[in-house]
Amino acid sequence: MDALTFENVVNAHYEPLYRFALSLSRSEADAGDLVQQTFYRWATKGDQLRDRSKVKSWLFTTLHREFLATRRQADKFPGTELSTEDGRELAAQTPPPERQLDGATVVEALRELDETFRAPMALFYLEDHSYREIAGILEVPIGTVMSRISRGKELLRKQLVKKEAP
Amino acid sequence: MNRDEARMILQAYRPGGRDEGDPYFAEALACLKSDPELAAWFAEQQSLDVRIAGGLQQVRAPSRLKAEILAQHKAAEPPVPHWWQAWFGRQSATGWAFAVVILAVLGVSLFWNHAGSRTSFQDYSAQMVNTAVNDPHHVDRGTSSLSDGLAGMSLPSGQNPLALPPQLAGGKGLTGCRAFFWHGQNVGMLCFRPQTGGHVDLFVTSAVMFADPPPGDQPAFTVYSGSMTASWTQNGEAYLAVSHDGGEGLKELWSPEKLSGKKANSGRAVNLALALD
Numbered sequence: 001m002d003a004l005t006f007e008n009v010v011n012a013h014y015e016p017l018y019r020f021a022l023s024l025s026r027s028e029a030d031a032g033d034l035v036q037q038t039f040y041r042w043a044t045k046g047d048q049l050r051d052r053s054k055v056k057s058w059l060f061t062t063l064h065r066e067f068l069a070t071r072r073q074a075d076k077f078p079g080t081e082l083s084t085e086d087g088r089e090l091a092a093q094t095p096p097p098e099r100q101l102d103g104a105t106v107v108e109a110l111r112e113l114d115e116t117f118r119a120p121m122a123l124f125y126l127e128d129h130s131y132r133e134i135a136g137i138l139e140v141p142i143g144t145v146m147s148r149i150s151r152g153k154e155l156l157r158k159q160l161v162k163k164e165a166p
Numbered sequence: 167m168n169r170d171e172a173r174m175i176l177q178a179y180r181p182g183g184r185d186e187g188d189p190y191f192a193e194a195l196a197c198l199k200s201d202p203e204l205a206a207w208f209a210e211q212q213s214l215d216v217r218i219a220g221g222l223q224q225v226r227a228p229s230r231l232k233a234e235i236l237a238q239h240k241a242a243e244p245p246v247p248h249w250w251q252a253w254f255g256r257q258s259a260t261g262w263a264f265a266v267v268i269l270a271v272l273g274v275s276l277f278w279n280h281a282g283s284r285t286s287f288q289d290y291s292a293q294m295v296n297t298a299v300n301d302p303h304h305v306d307r308g309t310s311s312l313s314d315g316l317a318g319m320s321l322p323s324g325q326n327p328l329a330l331p332p333q334l335a336g337g338k339g340l341t342g343c344r345a346f347f348w349h350g351q352n353v354g355m356l357c358f359r360p361q362t363g364g365h366v367d368l369f370v371t372s373a374v375m376f377a378d379p380p381p382g383d384q385p386a387f388t389v390y391s392g393s394m395t396a397s398w399t400q401n402g403e404a405y406l407a408v409s410h411d412g413g414e415g416l417k418e419l420w421s422p423e424k425l426s427g428k429k430a431n432s433g434r435a436v437n438l439a440l441a442l443d
Contacts, residue, residue, distance in 0.1 A: 006236075006239050007236060010232060010235055010236060011232075014227060014231070014232055014235065015226070015227050018225070018227035018231065019222055019223075019225045019227075022225060023222070028228065032227075032228065032231050032234075035227070035231060035235070036231070036234065036235055036238065039235050039239070040238070040239075043239055101217045101218060101220065101221035102221050102224055103221050103222060103223075103224035103225035103226075104225075105221060106218050106221035106222045106225075107222070107225060110222075122222075124178070124180075125215070125218050125219045125222045126219075126222060127180060127183055127184070127219055128184075129184060130183075130184040130185050130188070131178050131185055131188075133184070145178075146174070146175070146177075146178050147174070149177055149178045150173075150174050150177040150178065153177050153211070153215075156218070157214060160214075160218070
């Protein structure tokens, strides 16, 4: 149980969870809220997870569910404007196209994808999960994940080409 | 597998990644060796993938976020289940039944332990005889007043009237009192010099402490260590009268003929006398 103390779990997973959350949501604040809410769920319900080797998948699945729940809430109140401040900051930091893509550019490009492709693409590039695990996290069939990755990569490429254009 | 099918599959392949060795990709990867155009496309794809993944890895979570998560956890201290909550929360009906059996066994065990902790009236009698006869500290204070004597006995049930033999009724012949503990229970003692002669100590304590208290309100006479005793139970109290004289004089305490020429003034005294007859 020591390896799964709350602090150990946070240390091991909060960075990739944040990257995933930032790719899904529209601001750092929203991403932070998603990660916090995910760890709160872990603190209150994590003991129900019998297979302790699946902590990572559990956390990513939970974060994705929280995101979907948040989005549904936002859909109920369309008058609530989400912040785009972080997006502007990220766009200003876009590097020259011939160099390594920076995190801000990638996150911005991911955010501009349709939500259908955003989550599988983010999980794919986080490289923490196999495509089978991605299917489990998103709770969709493996074939659906494969097709969304394939289509999502094409769309993401277009987004990056636009951003890298002078 | 044609080129389009291979492209579709290879889009999801990350060399050296978590899908390495997955047979799902084997056939598509084999196509790369025989299709240079596909191989070129795949190399370009891999280059882009590396750039994107590298970019995403650059993203760092704000350090304050981790601190906030840990602080929130410590402050709120979410409901970490007690061991029994965790245990019972996962148990089936069989588990619950098992738990009920365990609790029942514990209950019975506690009951018998409690019953076993009760002492024997015989042991008590032997100890009280020794106290009456041999203890140099015989009484706490001398008094001829029954109310003083009752107060001096410090019995929890001190509000109850004592069930005294007719010859001791009203505190006749009372000379002193004492209070002490025996096996954690209050014991009160009254010392009498009855008109019938002799020296009698009366010990009173709760009958609950005994596994074998005197069975009724009629005196049972027994000799302990050479001393005649009379014991009875009334109103939840166990009485033990110890005669220092060792003779038949103790029985005379219940004799109505000895009530200073008066008739017995209570039905109980008469009944006791009849019982003795």
